[in-house]
Amino acid sequence: MAVATSDSILARSLITDRRSTNFGLKNEVCRGKVVPCRAGGKVKGKGKGRVEVKAAVQIGGLEEVKKAKEEMGLDVVSEEELREKGFLGMRKTKLVCTIGPACCSPQDLEKLALGGMNVARLNMCHNTRDWHRDVIKKINQLNEEKGFCVSVMIDTEGSQIHVLDHGAPSSVKAEEGSTWLFTAQKLEGSPPFTIQANYEGFSEGIEVGDELVIDGGMASFQVIEKVGNDLRCKCTDSGLFLPRAKFSFWRNGKLVARNSELPTLSKKDWADIEFGVSEGVDFIALSFVNDADPVRQLKNYLYMRSTRVLAKVESLESLQKLKEIVEASDGIMVARGDLGVEIPYEQIPTVQEEITHVCREMNKPVIVASQLLESMIEYPTPTRAEVADVSEAVRQYADALMLSGESAIGPYGQKALSILQMASSRMELWSREENRQSILHQRRLGVSLPDRIAEQICNCAVEMANNLGVDAIFVYTKHGQMASLLSRNRPYPPIFAFTSDNGTRMALNLQWGVIPLLVELSDDDVEANISTTIELIRRKGLLKPGDVVMVVSDLTPTHINSTAFQSIQVKTVV
Ligand SMILES: Nc1ncnc2c1ncn2[C@@H]1O[C@H](COP(=O)(O)OP(=O)(O)O)[C@@H](O)[C@H]1O
Ligand SMILES: C=C(OP(=O)(O)O)C(=O)O
Numbered sequence: 264m265a266v267a268t269s270d271s272i273l274a275r276s277l278i279t280d281r282r283s284t285n286f287g288l289k290n291e292v293c294r295g296k297v298v299p300c301r302a303g304g305k306v307k308g309k310g311k312g313r314v315e316v317k318a319a320v321q322i323g324g325l326e327e328v329k330k331a332k333e334e335m336g337l338d339v340v341s342e343e344e345l346r347e348k349g350f351l352g353m354r355k356t357k358l359v360c361t362i363g364p365a366c367c368s369p370q371d372l373e374k375l376a377l378g379g380m381n382v383a384r385l386n387m388c389h390n391t392r393d394w395h396r397d398v399i400k401k402i403n404q405l406n407e408e409k410g411f412c413v414s415v416m417i418d419t420e421g422s423q424i425h426v427l428d429h430g431a432p433s434s435v436k437a438e439e440g441s442t443w444l445f446t447a448q449k450l451e452g453s454p455p456f457t458i459q460a461n462y463e464g465f466s467e468g469i470e471v472g473d474e475l476v477i478d479g480g481m482a483s484f485q486v487i488e489k490v491g492n493d494l495r496c497k498c499t500d501s502g503l504f505l506p507r508a509k510f511s512f513w514r515n516g517k518l519v520a521r522n523s524e525l526p527t528l529s530k531k532d533w534a535d536i537e538f539g540v541s542e543g544v545d546f547i548a549l550s551f552v553n554d555a556d557p558v559r560q561l562k563n564y565l566y567m568r569s570t571r572v573l574a575k576v577e578s579l580e581s582l583q584k585l586k587e588i589v590e591a592s593d594g595i596m597v598a599r600g601d602l603g604v605e606i607p608y609e610q611i612p613t614v615q616e617e618i619t620h621v622c623r624e625m626n627k628p629v630i631v632a633s634q635l636l637e638s639m640i641e642y643p644t645p646t647r648a649e650v651a652d653v654s655e656a657v658r659q660y661a662d663a664l665m666l667s668g669e670s671a672i673g674p675y676g677q678k679a680l681s682i683l684q685m686a687s688s689r690m691e692l693w694s695r696e697e698n699r700q701s702i703l704h705q706r707r708l709g710v711s712l713p714d715r716i717a718e719q720i721c722n723c724a725v726e727m728a729n730n731l732g733v734d735a736i737f738v739y740t741k742h743g744q745m746a747s748l749l750s751r752n753r754p755y756p757p758i759f760a761f762t763s764d765n766g767t768r769m770a771l772n773l774q775w776g777v778i779p780l781l782v783e784l785s786d787d788d789v790e791a792n793i794s795t796t797i798e799l800i801r802r803k804g805l806l807k808p809g810d811v812v813m814v815v816s817d818l819t820p821t822h823i824n825s826t827a828f829q830s831i832q833v834k835t836v837v
């Protein structure tokens with residue numbers, strides 16, 4: 264252990280702790296002995312914890328490139344929010360908006376970006392690839408020309424048994440006691456009381472007496488006869504068939520598990536994935552993941568690309584294999600729409616809390632999705648119950664909240680987004696005041712020593728940052744690992760994650776409390792990185808004298824002779 268200090272007592276007191284970590288120093292380990300070293304670098308000490316920050320020395324043509332990149336450093340929305348609300352007032356919970364016909368013009372997309380949309384979601388169930396391509400192009404333009412930082416996610420269609428044809432353009436009502444035929448055969452004309460399912464094997468394993476539930480409870484039927492593959496059913500609970508309404512079968516109060524017969528990644532999904540990759544999307548969300556295999560398969564396919572794979576938890580099977588799915592993926596979506604078709608409603612709140620907890624433990628970002636402000640698809644105000652649901656997801660420390668139809672087809676998408684924004688800021692403040700962060704336990708993640716050191720550094724850094732009341736945490740990251748380990752601890756101050764990898768920047772957009780910035784970073788000069796980035800934020804007038812920044816750095820060796828460097832430093836801006 265080495266210590267940079269003007270005070271030999273501090274150095275000697277550290278000897279009592281005999282573990283050889285490399286906290287705050289190049290990792291030359293000496294046990295039980297104080298070895299004085301001369302520190303280089305460009306940071307001058309000025310009393311305890313007080314330093315003078317000098318601009319990094321920039322050389323020749325590099326300067327131009329660096330300046331250009333710096334301009335992309337902080338996105339316009341974070342900058343504005345920081346000016347308006349200060350470091351501690353910044354929203355930490357990330358916001359995802361589904362883009363649909365109601366919000367796909369450049370003007371609408373810009374309003375959503377200004378309103379705090381961090382990730383735009385494109386649901387490949389709907390519309391054409393050309394339409395999606397056009398939206399991606401508009402978002403890229405907003406990012407490049409107007410300084411936004413909006414990531415793009417595509418969401419696969421996946422395979423699910425649903426209504427293909429119900430004989431009407433919109434909804435059809437089923438009255439209690441009426442008898443209906445469910446078939447996979449193509450319908451000729453619009454025969455009454457007949458529903459076409461999308462999958463030939465939809466009735467396999469289904470028995471007379473089973474219950475057929477539409478859209479998780481919109482309407483219910485009892486199977487009264489099986490004719491070949493067709494099912495004749497009697498309506499036991501009246502309701503509506505909507506386009507693409509979902510089927511689930513129940514026996515003795517339990518779901519008859521059947522989705523596993525369908526492939527998670529269909530031919531169309533692979534074509535959509537190829538499309539997404541060629542368009543450079545940042546996230547691919549996989550629908551109806553039942554185990555870790557399709558996630559691994561897709562990750563292998565994406566090998567060496569920065570595209571992140573999110574698994575949607577929306578089936579009974581995915582709950583049974585939750586941990587292996589979380590482990591294999593880069594993040595999770597709690598897709599409550601379909602999940603509510605597969606498990607009884609009353610289980611959704613506890614299942615959501617469990618999933619967010621597991622994701623947090625395993626350090627994977629989690630999105631809580633579907634029906635957050637459902638009534639706003641029609642009305643300009645949410646129900647109070649919806650606001651309470653949103654706040655609960657924030658209280659559980661989900662990384663992100665998602666709008667679906669509220670933004671895709673509703674006329675009040677921007678307002679819905681502003682409600683998510685306000686409700687999350689409010690609950691984050693309350694959680695901080697109640698000191699709820701400290702209640703959360705975490706399991707150890709890392710196996711190798713460097714991973715364990717990184718994890719410990721981030722855990723300690725956040726505890727220190729909260730106790731000291733620092734204004735911001737700065738971290739330098741290649742793949743986003745250190746930034747996400749800090750985020751996992753849900754610190755009070757925002758985490759400014761500096762990276763020279765744009766893929767990492769866009770992926771970090773989904774992580775709680777992280778403001779990702781694209782900058783040119785040195786591979787071996789930590790002090791230069793620190794002074795350049797502090798200067799970058801200070802030049803914008805966002806850091807002022809007296810502000811305290813905690814700097815966490817982790818430099819992995821790039822060649823054999825160099826050493827790892829991991830440190831926590833607390834700097835007061837002068
Ligand atoms: N790209 C799109 N084009 C047309 N309509 C869309 C699009 N994306 C979403 N929608 C509409 O918004 C609704 C809500 O979106 P989402 O929750 O993603 O889909 P779903 O309800 O099919 O699961 C959809 O039912 C659909 O009517
Ligand atoms: C987000 C979900 O998936 P999709 O909208 O694709 O059905 C869901 O089911 O909640």
Ligand SMILES: [K+]
Pocket residue numbers: 386387388418419420421550
């Ligand atoms: K989908």
Ligand SMILES: [Mg+2]
Pocket residue numbers: 550577598600601
């Ligand atoms: Mg779904």
